[in-house]
Amino acid sequence: xxxxxxxxxxxxxxxxxxxxxxxxxxxxxxxxxxxxxxxxxxxxxxxxxxxxxxxxxxxxxxxxxxxxxxxxxxxxxxxxxxxxxxxxxxxxxxxxxxxxxxxxxxxxxxxxxxxxxxxxxxxxxxxxxxxxxxxxxxxxxxxxxxxxxxxxxxxxxxxxxxxxxxxxxxxxxxxxxxxxxxxxxxxxx
Amino acid sequence: xxxxxxxxxxxxxxxxxxxxxxxxxxxxxxxxxxxxxxxxxxxxxxxxxxxxxxxxxxxxxxxxxxxxxxxxxxxxxxxxxxxxxxxxxxxxxxxxxxxxxxxxxxxxxxxxxxxxxxxxxxxxxxxxxxxxxxxxxxxxxxxxxxxxxxxxxxxxxxxxxxxxxxxxxxxxxxxxxxxxxxxxxxxxx
Numbered sequence: 204x205x206x207x208x209x210x211x212x213x214x215x216x217x218x219x220x221x222x223x224x225x226x227x228x229x230x231x232x233x234x235x236x237x238x239x240x241x242x243x244x245x246x247x248x249x250x251x252x253x254x255x256x257x258x259x260x261x262x263x264x265x266x267x268x269x270x271x272x273x274x275x276x277x278x279x280x281x282x283x284x285x286x287x288x289x290x291x292x293x294x295x296x297x298x299x300x301x302x303x304x305x306x307x308x309x310x311x312x313x314x315x316x317x318x319x320x321x322x323x324x325x326x327x328x329x330x331x332x333x334x335x336x337x338x339x340x341x342x343x344x345x346x347x348x349x350x351x352x353x354x355x356x357x358x359x360x361x362x363x364x365x366x367x368x369x370x371x372x373x374x375x376x377x378x379x380x381x382x383x384x385x386x387x388x389x390x391x392x
Numbered sequence: 393x394x395x396x397x398x399x400x401x402x403x404x405x406x407x408x409x410x411x412x413x414x415x416x417x418x419x420x421x422x423x424x425x426x427x428x429x430x431x432x433x434x435x436x437x438x439x440x441x442x443x444x445x446x447x448x449x450x451x452x453x454x455x456x457x458x459x460x461x462x463x464x465x466x467x468x469x470x471x472x473x474x475x476x477x478x479x480x481x482x483x484x485x486x487x488x489x490x491x492x493x494x495x496x497x498x499x500x501x502x503x504x505x506x507x508x509x510x511x512x513x514x515x516x517x518x519x520x521x522x523x524x525x526x527x528x529x530x531x532x533x534x535x536x537x538x539x540x541x542x543x544x545x546x547x548x549x550x551x552x553x554x555x556x557x558x559x560x561x562x563x564x565x566x567x568x569x570x571x572x573x574x575x576x577x578x579x580x581x
Contacts, residue, residue: 206512206529207522223526225429229421236414262505307544315543316451323395333396337412340395340544348537354504355496355529 206357214359214366215265216349217383231379234349237342238273239378245335247375248277249301252288253308253342259289260312263350265360272371300329304339311343395546403548403555404454405538406572420568423538426531427462428567432523436564437466438490441477442497442531448478449501452539454549461560489518493528500532 209222220227238250251274258266271289275282287295292305303326310317318340326336353360361367373384398407409416427439440463447455460478464471476484481494492515499506507529515525542549550556562573 206507206509207525219526219530223523223530225425226422226530229418229425232418233415233422236418240414261503311540311544314450315540318395318544318546320395334412336396337408337545341408341412341415341541344537344540344544347540348533351500351504351533351536352530355500355507355533356526357507 204357205359206355209356209358212359213383214361215269216353216358218358219352219356230349233345235379237338237345239374242338243334244332245338246277248274248279249297250338250342251277252285252297252301253305253339254346255285256288256292256305257308257312257343257346258350260309261347261350261354263346263354265353265358266346266350268360268364268367269370269374272367273375274371275368276372276375298329300326300331300335303329304331304335307336307339308343311340312347315340315344393546394548395544398545398547401548402572403550404458405542405547407547408541408545419538422534424568426527426534428563431527433521434524434527435466437463437468438486439527439531440466441474441486441490442494442528443535444474445477445481445494446497446501446532446535447539449498450536450539450543452535452543454542454547455535455539457549457553457556458559458563461556462564463560464557465561465564487518489515489520489524492518493520493524496525496528497532500529501536504529504533 205218209218211218211221213221220231238254239247242250251270255267255270255274258270267289271282271285274285278284284296288297288305292302303322307318307322307326310319310322323336370383373381394407398411400407400410402410409420427443428436431439440459444456444459444463447459456478460471460474463474467473473485477486477494481491492511496507496511496515499508499511512525559572
């Protein structure tokens with residue numbers, strides 16, 4: 204049960220966005236700019252992988268499931284890449300550059316000062332650009348916010364994999380600025 | 393030296409906002425909504441105290457100094473309250489409700505799931521409302537992002553207390569949506 208009376212039955216961060224629209228607007232605009240809008244070189248799926256991985260490190264079930272589902276739909280595969288990244292980025296079928304960016308994301312998750320020049324140099328040696336380094340750090344930092352917000356208020360986080368898949372398909376297609384849809388069961392997302 | 397070439401000499405998060413205006417806009421809008429805009433019951437100074445305290449827990453010099461300076465100007469005192477909160481919130485001259493909200497903020501900083509029903513009940517027994525609990529959690533979560541962003545890219549964080557005081561006075565008066573000013577020394581903020 205959520206720590207406060209959210210006066211709605213949406214899951215995860217959606218319940219908080221409906222409760223407090225004043226802060227929801229910039230938080231949605233930020234995730235849209237970071238993850239969905241066109242990027243010079245990182246695909247939306249690659250950026251969603253960073254968000255998913257950090258959410259797993261923070262053990263946030265809702266964020267990890269929804270961004271994992273969005274990543275799956277963005278990457279156009281059956282979800283194997285997402286699961287392999289969550290199991291072990293080092294052995295996942297992703298580029299060496301992405302592996303280096305995920306290492307930096309994990310450092311950010313454990314504390315900003317843990318990102319060392321050697322981490323940056325490794326990523327550069329694998330082809331990472333300044334904007335990619337910037338965005339990997341910001342995405343990781345931002346999910347340290349979203350994850351804490353969702354868990355810190357004890358929001359409802361369903362176990363239904365199909366629900367996350369449907370929400371993920373919508374967000375992969377539409378981005379983050381459209382209203383969440385109601386599902387046929389009467390549950391709302 | 394910053395991890396990437398920011399192409400400007402502004403300090404802390406300002407250098408990142410100039411480097412990446414696409415994400416700066418929602419990040420500035422969020423901090424304005426959380427900390428500066430009118431609130432049903434928490435003063436701007438009280439909200440800045442939460443931001444300052446979490447920034448100290450995350451050992452982010454730039455954010456702790458600038459929000460400490462803003463809090464000082466918002467609270468209309470000589471800065472003693474800010475320093476006392478940073479030393480030990482329990483003995484600082486703030487309300488029991490603020491002490492309970494700062495405890496929750498510290499829990500959020502260490503991880504969202506660490507906020508327990510007992511923490512919420514304690515704050516409620518001291519008079520905290522749902523919106524206050526929500527905003528304390530969100531402010532703490534958001535500074536886990538801002539702090540990691542500033543430190544994760546190794547931005548320039550000056551030691552000059554007078555500089556932070558000037559920047560803090562401006563932000564306390566104008567909020568977060570006006571451009572940073574240039575100082576007479578040629579340093580930029």
